[in-house]
Amino acid sequence: MSPAEKTLASYLSQRSASSLKRPTLPTKPCRTTSALVGKAYQAAGQAGAALHTMAVLQVYQADFLKDLSAGTTIDEEAFSELHRATDLSLRATKQTARAFGRSMSALVSTERHLWLNLTGIKDKDRVFLLDSLVSPSGLFGDSVNTVVTRFREVKRYEEAFVQFLPRRTQGEGPSATQPLPGPSRSREVKKQSVASRAPPSKNCGQAHHAQQPPKPDLRTIINRKKKS
DSSP states (O other): OOOOOOOHHHHHOOOOOSSSSSSOOHHHHHHHHHHHHHHHHHHHHHHHHHHHHHHHHHHHHHHHHHHHHOOOOOHHHHHHHHHHHHHHHHHHHHHHHHHHHHHHHHHHHHHHHHHHHSSSSOOOHHHHHHOOOOBTBBBBTTHHHHHHHHHHHHHHHHHHHHHHOOOOOOOTTGGGGEEEEEEEEHHHHHHHHHHHOOOOOSSSSSHHHHHHHOOOOOOHHHHHHHHH
16 A cells, blocks of 8 residues: 655654654554555555456467467467466466455455454454454354353353352451451440440330339449549
8 A cells, every 4th residue: 555645644643753754543443454455455456467467468379369360380389388378377367366365355354343443352352353264144254153152151150250269359368357356356345335335215105214214324424433
């Protein structure tokens, strides 16, 4: 593919503009698409060159056949030259078919890349889908089923590991489940004891107050002991 003019490329892609090298497209998907289009362009150019060679050889063969139709005798050397021209024409035909195949495969990969840009999969899976065999049944063929099956298998194993082999979080050790040592543990016990002996709530019924006299407030008892 012919390169873009440096001034225009530097204007459109200012981030990659440099005086030491040619500017490139700013994003990775754009560069990948450009590379695939370049492969298709190269293959199409090879096919065009092969077709031009075939046209020249066929004109040469037509001159020999014209001499034969006019009744002119052809010596052995001319006949060998006609044989070589026919062989080269067949080889050029084969190379043309290969070049067209490469061009079509590059265009298929370009179309795949455009659709995969809409996904958020990893580069490894993206390359697997790009390099899959070309299938006339669909753009990606059976490779889609392969990827789906692999993801389902990984998901199933992950769920099994989470259920039977739970992963320990960071900072969590064997001593995380052990009770707190001395002072901290005693403070927790005292807090729970004080909370359990809190004064009764105001929503209790009058019958309950009539049956049992209200307990003295714990804070009042503590203040009295401090004063004494």
